[in-house]
Amino acid sequence: MKELLEKIFENIYSNGLSEERYCDIKEFISEKLISEYNDYVMNREIVAKNKVNTLDIVLPNAKVGDYYSQLLKIEDEEIIEYWIEGLKKTGLEVVSEIVLDFQKEDNTMVQGSANLEVFDNDNIECQKQVIGTKNKGLVIKGNPIMSGDFDLTLKYKYKGWFDGCNILERKLRFAINPDPRSLWKDIPTDKNIKFYKDDFVSEYVTVLANDKGLQKDIVAASKRGRSHAHEGKARDDDFKLYHNDENGWYIIAVADGAGSAKYSRKGSEIACETSVEYCKQALQMPTELEETILELSKAEEGYSNRSISTLIYNIIGGAAHKAHRAILDVVKANEDQVRDYATTLLLAICKKFDFGWFVASFWVGDGAMCIYDKERQYIKLLGTPDGGEYAGQTRFLTMPEIFTPESIMSRLKYSIEEDFSALILMTDGVSDPFFETDANLNKVEKWNELWENINKEVDLTDDNSESKNQLLNWLDFWSAGNHDDRTIAILY
Amino acid sequence: MRRLPVYLLLDTSGSMYGEPIEAVKNGVQVLVSTLRQDPYALETAYLSIITFDSSAQQIVPLTELSTFQQPNIEANGCTALGEALALLAAKVDMEVTKTTAEVKGDWKPLVFIMTDGEPTDDLNKGLAEFKKRKFGMVVACAAGQGANTDTLKKITECVVQLDTADSATIKSFFKWVSASVSAGSMKVEETCKDVGGLSELPPPPPEVNIVV
Known part of the structure; x- marks a missing residue:
């Protein structure tokens, strides 16, 4: 020089x-050259930076609890080494990509600097960093333990880098979603509220076998929805079961108090209690009804029997109307509005005769009520839900228009069945996630799915009273976007 | 399941360059990370971003919150609001599920429009397409004094105005949008009804003035 x-x-x-x-x-000359040199170095850095900054590096979002694995690879001649910092808190780690084609593996580079000692901001200790190269990328993997947005740093060295040059970096934003289940709180309902109701309840009605063989039992469970639990609000659903051990009549009621109505939890309770009580009284000595049913069982199919319609109208229609009146009485006594007690009602009575089963029902509002037989792949929907084209336009037991004679008639159904796997009554908290629309209620495949799903967790064998707890647990099934109270009653 | 689609229409014209556009980017980021912590929104709300400058483009298609990736947003060009409305109408047709006998469709979309100037294209053409679609609620935000609230009133009843387009004000607008999406997700789940009007949203912060 x-x-x-x-x-x-x-x-x-x-x-x-x-x-x-x-x-x-x-x-x-020295000054000039040094300045020129510095510019040269800076240019080299800028070129590398521009290159890396324009690279399309996307780390898909992770989710707490879900295993994550994502390859990050920079295949560029100019970028010789790179690594990631800032993952410590997330529970994820970085490992080297497994390259199957050993011919392509960059041996010199990997062996020379596979483990570089660097200072990680998350950890006041030196730790080994896994280095990525052109031929061997980095894999971010593991089970994320913490949700949030994390600012990761991608650090890298460019071609020609030597000790003393700057290590360059690019920020990477990395999101870890919480598990939605962990976001839902479960706040018990305040027991001092007006019309307090337990957050969940289950019941089993055992009907012992008699000289005619095994008898069907009833199991039912009702549980607050996630949205109610999240805010410490009460369950709005209800149910009531009854079996007359003397004469064999079963009575089942399920009701769904309207979400927007203040005291619908009371409305659904009155609806179930009153209608079941009414039927219970009416079915103490139902001689006329049973005689008519026997007559009906001998008649040809399609034969319409006016006296059975009248009897059903009086018993079940009467029960529904009695429940309607009972709600009005409570409304009056409490000086509330009728709409504050809005509730649906699904009510069924049935009995096994020598010829088979007689089932009769009344249905107002949404939800579903159906006779299902797995063997015969047979379903009989006991009415149609009052859904309308748009959700939320359901009818309620509290509405006076429900009780015109035509409306009552259209809501009553009766049926003679040889046998069936189950008579199922449920609120829309269960029917919506499984059936989604009213049209799907008519598809036996959908009922098969529901039945299989229940039977996976609930042991529906005769006299198994433990199944009420299994059914209660089953009600916790996860379905995104479906947070309603859930109630189901099964006669099987 | 029924999704609650949320469309953000963001003005990325040249006048937004600098502080305003940085605030918008930041706003989107805060919006998404806040909503991810809300169980109703995380399960229900889906987000799309349409930006408009000299032309309109959907930079984020309707995406589940959990997979949403922050897009790169830059400001330059004019204000093609008309085109943005037409694009919104087209995307709603494509992305929002309609109710059929077998499928329960999505909730009616929520739309938040933010602009800082007068449209430079033919607003009426896009507006006509936009008006043919059904939305749960449309909020138009005039960011600063440059935007004409009368023009925005043609798009929707719900017009709000920010006194200035500085970062603090834009930030509080996005916070309000986030609270609104939260409230909307909860409303549809609890009442099974679409979001209908401004009165169903949380009250806006003092920086966000409702234009009557």
Whole structure:
């Protein structure tokens, strides 16, 4: 370098050069060159930075509890090494990509610097960092333990980098979603509220085998929905079961208090209690009804029997109307509004005769009520839900228009069945996740799915009273976006 | 399941360059990370972003919150609000599920429009397409004094105005949007009814003025 300078000076300053001038020029040239060099270094950094910043690096969002694995690879000649910092808190780790094609593996680079000691901000200790190269990427993997947005740093060295050069970096935003289940709180309902009701309840009605063989039992469970539990609000659903051990009549009621109605929890309770009590009284000595049913069982199919319609109208229609009146009485006594007690009602009575089963029902509002037989792949929907084209336009027991004779008739159903696997009554908290729309209620496949799903967790064998707890647990099934109270009653 | 689609229409014209656009980017980020912590929104709300400058483009298609990735947003060009409305109408047709006998469709979409200037294209053409679709609620926000609230009133009843388009004000607007989406997700779940009007949203913060 020195020789080179002197040669230049000899050529330009052929007349000689003073010592001062020489030093000055030397200083000037040094400054110039250093500045040029710094620019050169900076340019090299900028080129590398631009390259990395424009790379399409996307880390898909992770979810707490779900195993995560994502490859990050920079396949660029200019970027020789890279690694990731900031993952410590997330529970994830970085490992080297497994490259199957060993020919392509960048052996020199990996062996030379596979484990670089760097200072990680998350951890006041030095730790081994896994380094990625052009041929061997990084895999971020593991089970995320913490939700949130994390700022990760991708650090890298460019081609020509040597100790003393800057390590460059790019910020990467990485989101870990919480498990939605963990976000739902379960706040018990305040027991001091008006019309307090337990947050969940289950019941089993055992009907012992008699000389005619095994008898069907009833199991039912009702549980607050996640949205109610989240806010410490009471369960709005209800149910009531009854079996007359003397004469064999079963009575089942399920009701869904309207979510928007203040005291619908009371409305559904009155609806179930009153209608079941009414039927219970009416079915103490139902001689006329049973005689008519026997007659009906002998009649040809399609034969319409007016007296059975009238009897059903009086018993079940009467029960529904009695429940309607009972709600009005409570409304009056409490000086509330009728709409505050809005509730649906699904009511069924049935009995096994020698010829088979007689089932009769009344249905107002949404939810579902159906006779299901697995063997015969047979379903009989006991009415149609009052859904309308748009959700939320359901009818309620509290509405006076329900009790015109035509409306009552249209809501009553009776049926003679040889046998069946189950008579199922449920509120929309169960029917919506499984059937979604009213049209699907008519599809036996959908009922098969429901039945299989229940039977996976609930042991529906005769006299198994433990199944009430299993059914209660089953009601916790996860369905995104479905947070309603859930109630189901099964006669099987 | 029934989704609650949320469309953000964001003005990315040249006048938004600098502080306003940075605040918008930040706002989107805060919006998403807040909603991810809300169990109703996380399960129900889906988000799409349409930006408009000299033309309109959907930079994020209707996406579940849990998979949403922050898009890159830059400001330049004019204000093609008309085109943005037409694009919104087209995307709603494509992305929002309609109710049929077998499928329960999505809830009616919520739309939040934010602009800081007058539209530079033909608003009426896009507006006509937009008006043919059914929305749960549409909120138009005039960011700063440059936007004409009368123009926005043609799009929707619900017009709000920010006095200035500085980062603090834009931030509080996005906070309000986030609270509104939370409230909307909860409302549809609890009452099984679409979101209908401004009165169903949480009250806006002092920086966000309702234009009567």
